[in-house]
Amino acid sequence: MENQIQNQEGAGKAWGKYVKILVGTVAVIALVSVAFAGIGMFKQWQMRKGVENFAETLKRLDQEDYRRAMADTYGGKTPQETLQMYIAAVEKGDYELASKYLVETKGNEEIKKLSDLKNKDNLKLFLNIIKKAELDGNIDENEARMRAVVDEKEGPYYFIRFIKYPNNIWKIKEI
Secondary structure, eight states: OHHHHHHHHHHHHHHHHHHHHHHHHHHHHHHHHHHHHHHHHHHHHHHHHHHHHHHHHHHHHHHHHHHHHHHOOOSBSSHHHHHHHHHHHHHHTOHHHHHTTBOGGGHHHHHHHHHHHHHTTOHHHHHHHHHTOEEOSOOOSSEEEEEEESSTTTOOEEEEEEEEOTTSOEEEEEO
């Protein structure tokens, strides 16, 4: 009888060990699952914040571009008028002024191009070509394009692209 009681106590202790191991394993699995879920949620939050920050930066840059465009008064009420202003400035040798008739990002590039043309004595040729530029199609609400023929035999063309700023001033986007 005593043997039976000892066997039952031993079996109870063994069973208790298994229960503790099982409970511990379940607890570890639960903690690992919660940790992975938490990490996943944190990564999602980080990504969402990153997208929100990116969108906010784009919005801010767009607003800055809009303010700069509204403050820019260099340009004409038509693409043709802007081109004439540009040509007049180049003919005077005022490349700084000529560059202001282009969109903001092209200014310094244009000054260098005009300086290089003058050094190569191609400035007169360039001006003679763009003075003959004509609208290539209809003027869109915010964009226009002019075409200047380089060679009368329908040779290569210069395309002059314009964009209309929000203050209704036309700027040269590409020449």
